[in-house]
Amino acid sequence: MSEIGVWITALTTLAIYSFLYRDNPFYKAAEYLLIGLTVGYSLVISVKTVLWPGLVLPLVGGDLAKIIPLVLGGLMIIRLVPKLTVWSRIPLAVIVGAGAGVSIPAMLKARILQQMGATVGHVASLNGIIMLVGVIATVMYFYFSREQKGILQPVAKIGTWYMMIFFGATFGYTVMSRVSLLIGRMEFLLGDWLHLLGG
Amino acid sequence: MRFDRRYIFLAIAVAVAVPMLFPIGLPVAVTDETRQVYDRIENLAPGDVVMFSFDHEASSLPEVRPLAEAVLTHCFRRGVKVIGLALFAEGAAVGYDILKDVGEREDKTYGEDYLYLGYRPQYSAAILGMGESIAEVFPADYDQTPYEELPLGQRVKSYADIELVVSVADGSLPTYWVEYAQARYGQRIVAALTAVMVTAYNPYLEAGQLDGILGGLKGAAEYEKLLGQPAAGTRGMDAQSLAHLTIAILIILGNIIAFARWRRGKSGKEGDA
Amino acid sequence: MRTRLPVIICGVFGVFMAAQYFITAEPVTAMYRAVLDWMQIIFVCALLVGILNVILRQLKSAARPGPDRVYAGIALFGIALMVVLGFGWGIGRGSAFLWVFNNVQAPMQTTVFSLLAFYVASAAYRGFRARHFESALLIAAALIILLGRVPIGEMISSHVPAVVSWVLNVPAVAAKRAILIGIGLGMTATAIKVIAGLERAYLGSRTR
């Protein structure tokens, strides 16, 4: 990385960290720069990799099937005219409907059937039993049609214990990744920029 | 009155920066998971081919780069050939940098000992396609040299010629490697992951669908220890430990303060609820 | 027409996309790929609208006197820089577009990401309160994993790594599975409601 690159990176890094102290003009400048760069970046990337090869070139080449996405996309664009926003409901309906449809079998498989299968799979061990109890109790915690009273109360309670262990553990191991990121930035600031680190 | 959380921020910054400036050198114990990956590479024969897939975004670089460097170094030292590629656009330039850096450091020749294919979108299609023909998915390498003109490219046609795939990932890509390359072509796979992702892949390891998991900066530090060459992972471990310890202390401290306030409130004095 | 047509379209696409999962016939998979393609193009067109709005908003505040015009100018500069570099000189390796991405945009993003290390600490300080048995469990699990995954934990006891992997692989997995099952049910039910036209908040309409 060239020296000028290092300096630009170091200054923007410090500007962002300054937000930890409080909101200030340096942070605000970095924030707007980042907004600008990322918006420009996604504009370039999506036009160059999606719109141009996926719509414009085929249309120019005479691919009539592309008229449908052209119309749907066009209906989205005419939202710019406030009176015509109602028409954008059609492409929205396509996205919502298709998204809902795709997700039904996919979710049932990944989130329900596979999880059930893994639970039933190996029960003949102490851990298997602990696991089974946990899955059933936690599923029943999410039973909404009744107050958590009677038999449901102890079951839901056990479910919460499992969830608390899970949330605590997740918190603990996610911290590791987050701290590593900070270490990476520190290495840059102390090493690449200030040359304070040996080796 | 609310505690000013900026003291906490300062404590974290100090906990990370000080051990970097003044290393303590906490001992790193090697876990079985890491040793498994190390042994897997150690048991490769010179001339075997390993594929490195950089399946991550630029923002997780501080965590995945030490992992990738450690395993790559090991491969090169074993005389193993390496083919790199990226299935995330943001990984493309980064992967090239890492591969070139390590390759040059270990005195390897581009094209013969290693090569870099670059990026292909549509990862499931790319992973499947390479099972039939790598040259069809990547007609040319990252520098636009036709794949089949490279010495390594002439030798390696598909997964049949590849001993192991290492997916360096911060997300769900190793799942695709397992579901397509492993399930369909019997390709063996190792995942080098960010710490967050490790638990998500433990079931695959148990089921034998992965040959190993190397996780987080700690995993990199362990690997460096096995290699006998401390680098970024090891350097980070003191800071990592101290930051974790600081957070643990903060949790305990928060509770002690809350408990003390509660006691004070209970004994009738003024205090907040 | 204001809601009826969209609801019908939504239903038709929903049923088709759910059904195609089970059908291997080529015309159906071709149609499926086409729909995915349309969704991508609709998204990009919406993105153009969004970006145009961002630009207009920034132009408006750049035109107004006051301190904000500087920031708006910075944002506009950022957009213009990427657009000119990207469309003018390409986005391949060695391009100025990528240089800006690698040296400015990506490190800034990583820096924002690393703010999490600080926020994790302050959340830990104020969020973990042992008020009852459940929250004590939460804290215990967090502390075990936090210390058990770095050299310090191994110094406390050689059994720590084993305890850590048990917690991660047994009770935590049980809860995670159950939560995923619940979420799967919630998602499925929501999707069914949407396809059946019962849930129309995305159209702004709540009544049937």
Add this chain to the structure above:
Amino acid sequence: MSLTGGVKRLTAIIGAVALAAMPKTAFAADWFAVERTPELVAVIICTIVVLIAVLTARNRKFYVRPLPGLEAIDDALGRSTEMGAPVMYITGWGGDLARPTTMASLAILSSVAEKSAAFGTPILFPSHDPVIVSAAQDTIREGYTSAGRPDLYRADDITFVTQSQLGYAAAVDGMMARRKPGAVFLLGTFEGEALILAETAHSVGAVQIGGTDSTIQLSFFLVACDYTLIGEELFAASGYISGDPLILGAVRGQDILKIIIVATLVIGVVLGLFGNDLISGWLN
């Protein structure tokens, strides 16, 4: 004959019958993805149960137990109003409009919009996804209108910011620091940005109501937010908050499915103990 022997035989018979009834042979047409039969069965069961529950709900109102996170919504809005501050609503960087989680979040948004309009408090809706913005504009405008306050609507408050995860997080952080919302709703699919937003919201003194389907971010919401809707609660919430009997019926349907799932697990385990892997085989 011993008891175990009897059970073994019985399960073997059940297994044989079920195998014979499996659609492998029935649907042997070459256009059907046979290996996806379990999902097909699951889709059919879910659709039937949910739709029947919804139809029954026309005649009777189902009970749904209160969720603390939702009851806090009114308080949070009231507090914002007292402070003269806006409320902020975020659907999470991890989701697009095609994701049911986002759809569920928009359903909650429509009620929040109506209530906040009644209080005269505007909603800020910064988003990473331009399609979500389009839908949310319609949702919020309609909510304001049905509360009789169409004048509150400002398109500039419901805007696309940027697609980049961390660019978005930085921008929303800045927005929170400057506009100081009294309440922040974080409902949807979140990723790494979750805690950045929740902690900043806390630092400006906002009440945070979180809810997500991301299991990793749930732990952060639980620690950092004042109220958290855990996983499925987010989906049940739209029925609860709208009070719409048909949508409450769908919640009822989810509960019936839970009973079916638990029963299947128990039967599967019992069968498994007797050496019959009919159910686990089917599920895997």
